[in-house]
Amino acid sequence: MKQIIVIGCGRFGSAAAKTLNRLGYDVMVVDQDIDIIKELSETITHAVQMDSIDEASFRTLGLRNFDVAIIAIGSNLEASIMATLIAKEAGVPMVIAKAANETHGKLLQKIGADKVIFPERDMGMRVAYSLVTPNIMDVIEFSPDYSIIEIVALKEWEDKSLEDLNLSRKYGMTIIAIKTGDSINIVPSFETIIRKDDVLILLGPNDNLKKLKII
DSSP: OOEEEEEOOSHHHHHHHHHHHHTTOEEEEEESOHHHHHHHTTTOSEEEEOOTTOHHHHGGGOGGGOSEEEEOOOSOHHHHHHHHHHHHHTTOSEEEEEOSSHHHHHHHHHTTOSEEEOHHHHHHHHHHHHHHOTTEEEEEESSSSEEEEEEEOOGGGTTOBHHHHTHHHHHOOEEEEEEETTEEEESOOTTOBOOTTOEEEEEEEHHHHHHTTOO
């Protein structure tokens, strides 16, 4: 079982810690706000009140024993960088850091963060997509040029096979899966028929998604 430490317990950090705890992972949370720590200690066994930039105290946590460190400090740039550096120097195999903006993200990458996430940016992007096309349920930016789209089948797709739609050849779209009710069809064949309310998970270039009139 992976040992996970979450440093910084605002809305994002707290949600990540509680979810991981519910999934059965051994989680430690660290925050300088004693009220937050008291609240989290009711559901998470290991809750520590600590200054985010107190290097000496951080080193007493036994960071080398953790498999994953989530640095969820977004507003305090110094604390975010310090916590990321300490976690990397301690030998934590996977360090995931939250960034407030692109500049912050680049700094975190340069000092060794294995993965940088942008919760506010990503949520804003998803809201924008959902406003433009109501059928879109979720959007994940796979890379700057590619996205994964979860979308309810458009009306013009209903009762047609994937071969008829020809999404792959026409638009360079990869159909990862189709969800019908509670069942999911992974890498469906060309003979698969799209039904009303089916949910398609597509991977493709952002420019081609626009041509498809999804975004």
